[in-house]
Amino acid sequence: MxxxxxxxxxxxxxxxxxxxxxxxxxxxxxxxxxxxxxxxxxxxxxxxxxxxxxxxxxxxxxxxxxxxxxxxxxxxxxxxxxxxxxxxxxxxxxxxxxxxPRIDLKQNPLYEDSEYAMMKTHYYGGIKKYQWVSTPLALHGSVILSNGDKVDIIIGEDENDPVFTIPDILPHLDSKVQRERKSSEVFKGEELNIIVGSIPSEIKDEDVKERVKYTVLEKLNETYGMEEEDFMSAELQLVPAHKAKDVGFDRGIVGSxxxxxxxxxxxxxxxxxxxxxxxxxxxxxxxxxxxxxxxxxxxxxxxxxxxxxxxxxxxxxxxxxxxxxxxxxxxxxxxxxxxxxxxxxxxxxxxxxxxxxxxxxxxxxxxxxxxxxxxxxxxxxxxxxxxxxxxxxxxxxxxxxxxxxxxxxxxxxxxxxxxxxxxxxxxxxxxxxxxxxxxxxxxxxxxxxxxxxxxxxxxxxxx
Known part of the structure; x- marks a missing residue:
């Protein structure tokens, strides 16, 4: 037959x-x-x-x-x-x-720019980079602290959690810097940097120059016992913050x-x-x-x-x-x-x-x-x-x-x-x-x- x-x-x-x-x-x-x-x-x-x-x-x-x-x-x-x-x-x-496929944090990721705390990334596997920008991302992974303890991190999955995002440029201003790029370069690898903070620390120490970055370090230390050097022995991944959902009126497809x-x-x-x-x-x-x-x-x-x-x-x-x-x-x-x-x-x-x-x-x-x-x-x-x-x-x-x-x-x-x-x-x-x-x-x-x-x-x- x-x-x-x-x-x-x-x-x-x-x-x-x-x-x-x-x-x-x-x-x-x-x-x-x-x-x-x-x-x-x-x-x-x-x-x-x-x-x-x-x-x-x-x-x-x-x-x-x-x-x-x-x-x-x-x-x-x-x-x-x-x-x-x-x-x-x-x-x-x-x-x-x-x-x-996902986006990983680099081993030395955290920096401050234009009064934002940002983190540098390196994508993992074959992705279309532009699909990962201006969308909510969750941070998952494990960190080995300086004392050898391992801390598991999940931020962005609970509805009360903050999320992270890679900011795209508005269409009103993209004509010279982005619009003519081919699809593989709409966002370049070194541009896939995420916003992780925006409020400067209240610390009075004059030696602290990057106060928004310092706020992030304060939060990480308070919650996970992390110091900045601990990023060196971390595996931290950015993944979409959304849940698996049914697709279509008939619910025949799972989107995830x-x-x-x-x-x-x-x-x-x-x-x-x-x-x-x-x-x-x-x-x-x-x-x-x-x-x-x-x-x-x-x-x-x-x-x-x-x-x-x-x-x-x-x-x-x-x-x-x-x-x-x-x-x-x-x-x-x-x-x-x-x-x-x-x-x-x-x-x-x-x-x-x-x-x-x-x-x-x-x-x-x-x-x-x-x-x-x-x-x-x-x-x-x-x-x-x-x-x-x-x-x-x-x-x-x-x-x-x-x-x-x-x-x-x-x-x-x-x-x-x-x-x-x-x-x-x-x-x-x-x-x-x-x-x-x-x-x-x-x-x-x-x-x-x-x-x-x-x-x-x-x-x-x-x-």
């Missing part, structure tokens, strides 16, 4: 629609409380422990049915259910990233910051938590960091962390029989879904897509054989046999899916963690929902696709 795509809402019963909408409420709540990778990991630990998972540090041995989690520097969490089959037959991985890729992080987390029986093969939900900047660093997929935790699992199952050859054999026999989002057709800019090979909102999870940039650069390109396996798995379990690529061949492109999984010999393909306005402060995703992605990941773990 010829493969055709169909909008999933058309066949969704009243009962199914209620399940879809209910699931999305949980997802929206998680987005609102997990706006950084550290926060997402903390909330994931809570859910994991509520569902019978325990920290791996409590285990000297592992056996079928054990549920454990690993934490890597508060920015990765790996949830594991030991399966019935010999682990040398491989592991079923679903791997998502939980970092998102962070769909890419927390939509896959949440659905894969829920999928492994909701497994009712011990899976045949060991199941691993891996929530990683640093994808938006190339997956480098000790918490990115280019690190050897995957080998670390897989070898630890195997050693705790095999004891002295374990060796590195067996770990590599396990990885070579493993399968993975690189769970990342696809670019859904934007109704205003359809020309960048080959519509016959593009994803649409409401049509189910998107399977992407290859990503990359022009000529398939920077992709693993799943083999046809593995595509066939995933196709059969989804068809046999009534999963609504579509096949797509990122955009037209010469329009641009992008990558995922797939090639770093494939580097270990793991058979890998990208699979996640379509998103419109990707990398913006307010991305769009269909509630139908969110739920269908959860169902797809759960089937992958089970089957």
């Amino acid at each position: 010829r493969y055709t795509r169909e909008n999933g809402w058309k066949s969704a019963t009243k009962e199914a629609r209620k399940e879809i909408f209910d699931f999305s409420e949980g997802y929206k709540h998680f987005l609102n409380i997990g706006k950084t990778e550290r926060e997402f990991v903390r909330e994931s630990i809570k859910l994991a422990e509520q569902n019978g998972f325990s920290n791996i540090e409590e285990f000297e041995t592992l056996k079928a049915g054990d549920k454990v989690y690993y934490i890597n520097r508060e920015k990765n969490i790996v949830l594991v259910i030991i399966g019935k089959k010999d682990i040398l037959e491989g592991i079923n991985f679903v791997v998502s990233h939980i970092d998102c 910051y962070g769909h890419d890729d927390r939509i896959c992080g949440y659905t894969s987390l829920k999928a492994i938590l909701d497994l009712e029986e011990v899976p045949e093969k060991t199941a691993v939900c891996f929530l990683a960091d640093k994808e938006e900047t190339g997956s480098a660093g000790s918490t990115g997929l280019q690190s050897f962390y995957i080998e670390y935790f897989v070898s630890d699992i195997m050693y705790k199952m095999m004891g002295d029989k374990y060796n590195d050859y067996l770990m590599r054999k396990c990885l070579w026999n493993s399968r993975a879904l690189s769970s990342d989002v696809s670019a859904g057709i934007n109704p205003i800019f359809k020309s960048v897509h080959d519509e016959q090979n593009a994803s649409k909102l409401g049509y189910g999870i998107v399977v992407t054989k290859y990503t990359g940039v022009r000529g398939k650069g920077g992709t693993s390109d799943a083999d046809a046999e593995y595509v066939g396996e995933i196709r059969r798995l989804f068809n046999e379990n009534d999963i609504k899916w579509q096949m797509a690529m990122l955009g037209k061949v010469d329009e641009g492109g992008g990558g995922t963690v797939a090639m770093y999984l494939a580097h270990h010999g793991i058979r890998t393909i990208d699979a996640g929902p379509a998103v419109v306005s990707m990398h913006s402060p307010f991305e769009l995703a269909s509630k139908y696709d969110i739920y269908e992605t959860y169902r797809a990941y759960k089937v992958f773990f089970e089957k």
Whole structure:
């Protein structure tokens, strides 16, 4: 039978629609409380422990049915259910990233200019810089104080909190300084500075020249015990201050910051938590960091962390029989879904897509054989046999899916963690929902696709 795509809402019963909408409420709540990778990991630990998972540090041995989690520097969490089959037959991985495009503070950020207290920033990941100006921003992150204590900061999420903003120039005066700039330079990186204060300190010390800046330091010291040097050992991020919201009269779309890729992080987390029986093969939900900047660093997929935790699992199952050859054999026999989002057709800019090979909102999870940039650069390109396996798995379990690529061949492109999984010999393909306005402060995703992605990941773990 010829493969055709169909909008999933058309066949969704009243009962199914209620399940879809209910699931999305949980997802929206998680987005609102997990706006950084550290926060997402903390909330994931809570859910994991509520569902019978325990920290791996409590285990000297592992056996079928054990549920454990690993934490890597508060920015990765790996949830594991030991399966019935010999682990040398491989592991079923679903791997998502939980970092998102954002704006970070520089390590020496605070200064005073024109009687404003300002902070300098450095954007993280691929953003359209102009989308982040003249909008309320919240400050999230962690600071290591001079005495070694760690302080977590969230300012701007409570309705009574102040927010921060990058001031744009009014259209009446922009003709010479901004209007003729191309879109990538409407705001330049060094211009993305935020207003953090405007009232001068009442201090009488004549040596204090920058009194508005001093007010900010007084507030930070009073509330968090911070001194200016503590910014050097801080990770502070600016994210949109708004909450996840339903979009449209029919409420069929969730609009939010962070769909890419927390939509896959949440659905894969829920999928492994909701497994009712011990899976045949060991199941691993891996929530990683640093994808938006190339997956480098000790918490990115280019690190050897995957080998670390897989070898630890195997050693705790095999004891002295374990060796590195067996770990590599396990990885070579493993399968993975690189769970990342696809670019859904934007109704205003359809020309960048080959519509016959593009994803649409409401049509189910998107399977992407290859990503990359022009000529398939920077992709693993799943083999046809593995595509066939995933196709059969989804068809046999009534999963609504579509096949797509990122955009037209010469329009641009992008990558995922797939090639770093494939580097270990793991058979890998990208699979996640379509998103419109990707990398913006307010991305769009269909509630139908969110739920269908959860169902797809759960089937992958089970089957």
